[in-house]
Amino acid sequence: MRVNVLGVSTTEFGELWEKSPRALARQAIQGALNDATISSNQIDALFVGNMLSGILGNQANLGSFFAEELGVPVPSYRLEAACASGGVALNAAINSILAGQYETVLVLGIEKMTDSSQDDVTSGLMAAGSDEERMAGVTFPGIYALMAQAYIDEFAVSEETLATISVKNHYHGSLNDKAQFRKTITVEDVMESGKIADPLKLLDCSPISDGASAVIISAKKKGKKPVYITASEVASDTLSLHDRSSFTSISSVVRASKKAYKKAGIKPEEIDIAEIHDCFSIAEAIAVEDLGFSKKGQGAKDIAEGKMTLGKGKVITNPSGGLKACGHPVGATGIKQIVEITQQLRGETDSRQVKNAKIGLTHNVGGSGAIAAIHILRN
């Protein structure tokens, strides 16, 4: 398959108290249209990825809501897949093009989280889990902490080694002017930050963020530095972590990525750059193994050795800073990943540019792995 990326744009991520969801959407949509050098009346449909608007903002009907900001009354759809809402919206948009229904579509990922209290956001996010998990009083950091505990025991990995994942992502984020956190941190900073759910500490966790990102994809080719999507796959798994055979591998990621590699006709070792869903440090350790970049049990150790760090590694993970440093407005994340990979493949990312990047991958996960969306892009 070959779907062209015509335009990309993202807002800054962070605590954007001055900006409403409409303002964020307008900025991302206009940015993508400008980047594609097309006008809104050339868009055939709008796909929106968002998780929490109905729960936190009491605003549903998001297809129409954001079509107003696009300014044309096109067919519009809102897709929800927890933190993979963006990736799943893109997958649906791609399928609509492959089906021949639309030629050019805009995909908007958006989340407004900092209007709400931390309590409301925490319980809103737990809507992505199961009833059993909610009744147990476990949080998302708690569920990933259970994975981290299993990983540390199974592979004799230290908490300090896991902490290097946040250190790497903050280094990359320090080079990204759209990132929520643009400062470097040390392993000691991570180790000394407050415990959230043992063994995870505050600096193992991605933040609560606002932001919007948009991509315009098309069956038509356009632009001087073309980037196209060669695979788009989604797989799902049980909602509850405890119902899975392994706590140190996410089978939805394994299945979706295997299919994606096959569709794109490539092997994992051919990937130059990847945006990884590092909602927690442990998530990136497990992801790089599930995606085939590292051997089982070696992911965190490989990252600690610099094998995925800008300027040192062979495959660079989270050049944007990832969810940890760039921020995690949940519905926007999957689209921001596409924006970053596209800009990298075009050579537009200045000081965080990965040299000679030709093939990129995005890994977007919802819940504790209940759904995964994998995309492969190339220039």
Next chain:
Amino acid sequence: MLTTPVKLWRRQKKVATHIGRVGKILNWTIIRVPPKAFHHEAPYPVVIVEYENRERTIGQLVDFEEGDLKKGKRIVAILRRNFSGDSESVIAYHIKFKPYEKI
């Protein structure tokens, strides 16, 4: 936030089937930043449990001592008060676990 009287009523039939079942801890964490309904309980351990028939679930460990929070520890499911919204709302009871020898 978490529930309504009718949801509790529907759930309780299933909850009752867990009471007294014995199993072991597969994995554990300690929740230090809890959801709102559990603020008064934190910090508290949450464990993934495997019953003797291999069925699994997740819940809080209570009545434990240091050293009980480890993989392989035998536990039994008991019924405990879980939370309530405010003084007017229904009190939710749910399964929690305690070390087996303490029964």
